[in-house]
Amino acid sequence: MVDGLGDPFTYHFHGEHALGGRRSSRDAMIRWWQRIVDLLPGARFTIHEVIVRGGPWRTRVAVRSSVRGPLPDGGVYSNTVFQFMTLRWGKVTEVETIEDIQVLVRALEVVAASGSSEAEAAPIVD
Structure with missing residues (x-):
């Protein structure tokens, strides 16, 4: 994910929680991905739908996916994720991630x- 980011880029994950915030540096994105792995180590994503529009100079992508993984208490984290991205010449310049915040906060x-x-x-921000 980090290698596919453009220069500059913005990544915004909605919500005031440990995974929320807006990032625009490679270092912040690496720390954010490490936090996800630390907090939800068994989480797996399933892509359900991808919609792409535009040329290589400005490609818009919408993704509907789900995430699921074990929680430390034996429960399961399960959520729906929507991402909206902009790519310029194959590099991601904007990402906006939305999921059910209440479900995520309960898991956290x-x-x-x-x-x-x-x-x-x-949140990890810069």
């Missing part, structure tokens, strides 16, 4: 209750 609360203070951390 379970992760925090298992001892991960990072699940309650402020």
